[in-house]
Amino acid sequence: MSDVVDGVPSSISRVTGAGRAVGEYDEKRAEAAVRELLLAVGEDPDREGLLETPARVARAYREIFAGLYQEPADVLTTTFDLGHEEMVMVKDIEVYSTCEHHLVPFHGVAHVGYIPGADGRITGLSKLARLVDVYARRPQVQERLTSQVADALVEILQPRGVLVVVECEHLCMSMRGVRKPGSRTVTSAVRGQMRDVATRAEAMSLVLGR
Ligand SMILES: Nc1nc2c(ncn2[C@@H]2O[C@H](COP(=O)(O)OP(=O)(O)OP(=O)(O)O)[C@@H](O)[C@H]2O)c(=O)[nH]1
Numbered sequence: 001m002s003d004v005v006d007g008v009p010s011s012i013s014r015v016t017g018a019g020r021a022v023g024e025y026d027e028k029r030a031e032a033a034v035r036e037l038l039l040a041v042g043e044d045p046d047r048e049g050l051l052e053t054p055a056r057v058a059r060a061y062r063e064i065f066a067g068l069y070q071e072p073a074d075v076l077t078t079t080f081d082l083g084h085e086e087m088v089m090v091k092d093i094e095v096y097s098t099c100e101h102h103l104v105p106f107h108g109v110a111h112v113g114y115i116p117g118a119d120g121r122i123t124g125l126s127k128l129a130r131l132v133d134v135y136a137r138r139p140q141v142q143e144r145l146t147s148q149v150a151d152a153l154v155e156i157l158q159p160r161g162v163l164v165v166v167e168c169e170h171l172c173m174s175m176r177g178v179r180k181p182g183s184r185t186v187t188s189a190v191r192g193q194m195r196d197v198a199t200r201a202e203a204m205s206l207v208l209g210r
């Protein structure tokens with residue numbers, strides 16, 4: 001049994017975006033790296049305000065990257081056989097992720113919709129939001145986050161169609177670099193029957209409707 005810190009197991013296999021186990025979260029190593037980073041930027045990690053910071057950041061990173069230690073099947077556990085065969089859409093799921101290029105946040109919303117398979121098998125609505133978190137809480141690019149959510153739904157729920165739309169502001173474009181606060185990046189992933197023109201239009205009208 002592993003310890004649980006902030007709801008996250010402390011020592012279970014870490015998986016990459018490709019689902020390959022590569023290691024475990026090493027909190028002591030993260031703490032040492034943050035101390036080193038403070039030294040590198042010319043700060044004094046031994047001044048009073050920073051004394052606890054390396055350990056605090058190391059704990060925060062465990063939470064921010066918790067998705068590295070989760071699989072989609074861990075959260076898409078509860079499924080119901082309701083015989084519902086029409087589209088289901090959960091809109092405006094808050095997304096907080098970390099840009100893998102600069103390790104700064106990107107944040108916004110995800111809209112996740114699917115058309116259940118012929119068996120009418122559906123999942124709990126909250127599980128769609130949990131699935132987004134599994135992939136958001138990793139070093140990411142928005143395009144991969146979007147397609148990973150769609151592909152996990154296809155694999156586990158075997159629905160007739162899936163549409164995932166993600167709209168985010170990237171702080172690497174706002175607070176530094178090109179410095180364009182307010183610009184939003186929109187990505188989508190469409191699978192199965194959602195590719196049909198009329199079905200896709202219905203899904204997009206649900207996404208855009210306020
Ligand atoms: N496609 C994609 N690009 C991203 C994402 N997050 C950040 N980027 C981009 O990754 C690119 C990295 O470019 P580089 O030229 O290697 O890095 P850089 O010199 O810091 O670039 P600038 O951000 O333009 O200053 C930038 O254009 C970012 O805007 C993402 O989720 N998807």
Ligand SMILES: [Zn+2]
Nearest residue numbers: 099101102172
């Ligand atoms: Zn970035």
